[in-house]
Structures are given as C-alpha cells and as structure tokens.
Amino acid sequence: MKRAIIITFILLVGIFNACVHDPSFVEVDPDPTDTTKTDTMPTDTMSTDTTGNTAGCDTSIVYFNTDILPIFMGNCAISGCHDVITKEHGVAFVNYEMITSSDHIVPFNLDKSEVYEKITEDDAKEVMPPTGRMSADKINLIRRWILQGAPNNFCEPNAGGCDTTKVTYSGFVSKALTTSCNGCHNSVTKSGGISLDNYAGVKKIVDAKRLYGAIARLSGFVPMPQGQNKLDDCTIKKIKTWIDEGAQNN
C-alpha cells in the first residue's frame, strides 16, 4: 500500500513536470515586453468606421469626407492623372477603396505610405502632383489622417442647421459635384456618359431626372458617388433645392 502511494506520487510529479516543460505550454504565455504584437492596434477602424462623428465635425479629427477626399479629387483625380480612365500607373484616386488600396496609404505608417512619400518628395521631378508640392496645410491633413489610422470616417459639416436659401450653381452645386464626382464624371472620363464638371452636363442629367435620385440613393437609381459614403444630408438638401428652383446657371 505504501509503495502504491509512492509510485502514484512519483507519477504525479512526473506528469506535472512534463506539463511545465512542455514547450507549447510555455508558448501560450504572452511576452509582455514584445512590442511587435499588432493585435492591440486599432486597425479595424480602417474600413468599419464609416460613421465617425456624424453629429458635427470635431476640429481635432481629420475626416475622410470633408478633409481628405476633396484634396484627392481636386489634385489627383483629374483628367489626365489619376481619374478612372487615365489611371496613371494603374492608380485611380476616386474613392476611399481606391485611395487606400495596396500600399498607397498604410494606416498609422507614414514611411510605408507611398502617397505620403510622393507628396513630400524633395525632387521636383518626382513630387506629386506634378504641378508642384501641395500646401503645407493639405499635406498636414493627409499626414494626420494616416496617423489616425486612415479611417473612412464621416462627419456632417452643417449639423447645426442647413441654410438652403440662395443655393447657386457657381457658389455651391458645381463645387460640391467637383469634390465628389470629378474623378469619374469629368468631360473626358464621362462614366455612364455623364460629365458633371460643366453646367451643360449637369443640366442634362437634371433634366433626365437622374441626379437627385442617384445622390439621395432612391430605389431605381445607381447609388452615387460610387464607392463613397453618401453625401452629407445638407449637401443633398441644397442640391435638391437648386434643382427644385429650376437648376439655373446662376
């Protein structure tokens, strides 16, 4: 009987030791000093954070819809450069998905983001856009946005109230359409046969009763802008007001 107890004891010690020295057991113990681990980085904000702060724009945050997209549309997604047809080097900067594809933008990492490298290039022959370095303000917005994780975040710029009086084509509509639609609907690219960078092209699509339904994303219309968040409510309301008032060239 005594012998049996001793044998059991030895066996138990043996099993216990085997566990302690089992390499797989040691491996599951995380090393708190290991800083290469990426699972604590909020990389999931990159594609899922589409709501952002919709109740208004927080000035400490850089938003994709109001800060970043207009820079890309105005400086890069123009005909002859990175619009959907031209696609210099296979790159079209017309919506979030395309701007953040491959290594153009790497969340949290300026060094690996090709776009950041190109826009801060010292060599005048290499810098993007080729017309010359963008203003420091614009470069800084892109820098902060990448360091924020390059989210597809959205804010409603006129959440405090939307002024729909005196909406004109030159003062509002043309600018709004250029900002969000230019990369695909300029006079050269004309996706879907539509150009929205000139009054005649816009009027034609208003008369065909296709503009409002597309931006308000009503059923029976192809939702626009393609691949982007819906335009903010105030912009949609203002464009509707302008259409309802006769879509004049004012």
Ligand code: HEC
């Ligand atoms: C990424 C490219 C892209 C962007 C950005 C884009 N469009 Fe389009 N748009 C297209 C394509 C492609 C079509 C043709 C779709 C089809 O016929 O299936 C189209 C079609 C349309 C149509 C016709 C839809 C219909 O149902 O008749 C309208 C109107 C339109 N776009 C307006 C806009 C407006 C306004 C914007 C900006 C607020 C915009 N688009 C931004 C690519 C784009």
